[in-house]
Amino acid sequence: MFVCICNAVTDHQIKETVAAGASTLGDLQAQLGVATCCGCCTDLASSFLTANNAQQSGTVNAAINVSN
Ligand code: FES
Numbered sequence: 001m002f003v004c005i006c007n008a009v010t011d012h013q014i015k016e017t018v019a020a021g022a023s024t025l026g027d028l029q030a031q032l033g034v035a036t037c038c039g040c041c042t043d044l045a046s047s048f049l050t051a052n053n054a055q056q057s058g059t060v061n062a063a064i065n066v067s068n
Contacts, residue, residue: 003044006037014048023049 003011009032017031025046028034035042 003048004032004034004037004041006041007033009034009041009045011048014045018048018052023053025049 001011003009022028028045029036034045
């Protein structure tokens with residue numbers, strides 16, 4: 001699905017960019033151009049960063065629980 005209509009950026013592209021190491025909205029803006037025009041997609045684009053951070057925290061917590 002298109003997240004950023006202005007720049008034709010899809011959710012798949014954002015997920016791949018986050019998986020490759022993008023960790024801020026600025027990273028996504030620099031690499032994909034998302035949220036650099038009207039800004040309507042800013043919250044949705046940022047949600048992919050939040051989801052990834054939560055997923056990484058879960059992985060860390062699971063690792064801590066396993067080691068204890
Ligand atoms: S929809 Fe992304 S900048 Fe306009």
